[in-house]
Amino acid sequence: DVKVTQSSRYLVKRTGEKVFLECVQDMDHENMFWYRQDPGLGLRLIYFSYDVKMKEKGDIPEGYSVSREKKERFSLILESASTNQTSMYLCAGRGAYNQPQHFGDGTRLSIL
Amino acid sequence: TQLLEQSPQFLSIQEGENLTVYCNSSSVFSSLQWYRQEPGEGPVLLVTVVTGGEVKKLKRLTFQFGDARKDSSLHITAAQTGDTGLYLCASAPNFGNEKLTFGTGTRLTIIP
Numbered sequence: 001d002v003k004v005t006q007s008s009r010y011l012v013k014r015t016g017e018k019v020f021l022e023c024v025q026d027m028d029h030e031n032m033f034w035y036r037q038d039p040g041l042g043l044r045l046i047y048f049s050y051d052v053k054m055k056e057k058g059d060i061p062e063g064y065s066v067s068r069e070k071k072e073r074f075s076l077i078l079e080s081a082s083t084n085q086t087s088m089y090l091c092a093g094r095g096a097y098n099q100p101q102h103f104g105d106g107t108r109l110s111i112l
Numbered sequence: 113t114q115l116l117e118q119s120p121q122f123l124s125i126q127e128g129e130n131l132t133v134y135c136n137s138s139s140v141f142s143s144l145q146w147y148r149q150e151p152g153e154g155p156v157l158l159v160t161v162v163t164g165g166e167v168k169k170l171k172r173l174t175f176q177f178g179d180a181r182k183d184s185s186l187h188i189t190a191a192q193t194g195d196t197g198l199y200l201c202a203s204a205p206n207f208g209n210e211k212l213t214f215g216t217g218t219r220l221t222i223i224p
Contacts, residue, residue: 004154035214040121042200042216043155058211090154100145101212103154 004093006104014112019078021107023091031094032074036087081111116215124221128190133218135184135201142204144184149198191222
């Protein structure tokens with residue numbers, strides 16, 4: 001079975017903190033993605049990576065950065081957390097472009 | 113940017129009834145994926161449709177891709193409580209495009 005694991009299910013941080021969300025996949029997939037999911041807005045792509053040390057901006061990259069030092073790990077970084085970044089964050093991995101994305105179970109992040 | 117609209121946004125029906133949900137786009141899909149997301153979990157792929165007019169069946173679920181490849185529907189026959197969840201459609205505008213665009217979803221509740 002394919003597996004995408006997000007390090008935390010729930011996380012509470014304070015405004016201004018630097019926040020790291022970690023994602024690990026065991027599928028040897030080149031492509032990895034970070035989304036945020038908000039009610040009524042669906043999943044919105046923040047960043048994606050198609051190879052180690054490679055990254056591209058998604059639709060809403062402002063306030064976020066990413067790191068991909070190893071193929072299996074893709075980290076999302078909130079440089080200075082703000083309350084409007086309170087959301088559900090989903091990580092996904094994918095092989096070829098027409099293959100499905102495999103999602104982790106999400107991290108529900110609250111910024112106080 | 114391709115926009116995907118899903119309707120209805122919310123649907124609540126009795127167990128045993130039939131239902132249809134829709135996914136419409138302002139532009140042509142290269143392919144379309146349907147996902148189901150249950151509470152506390154990430155989305156899981158149900159089906160991918162590629163060819164205009166294509167119909168795929170997954171037990172009681174029937175997926176149809178419009179002839180012009182700008183719309184898709186998901187029909188559930190004799191709904192069961194296990195069908196409860198958030199149904200998301202997703203597409204890439206071009207073959208080879210790494211980025212998927214997700215619709216806002218239909219939240220389906222099946223009442224026992």
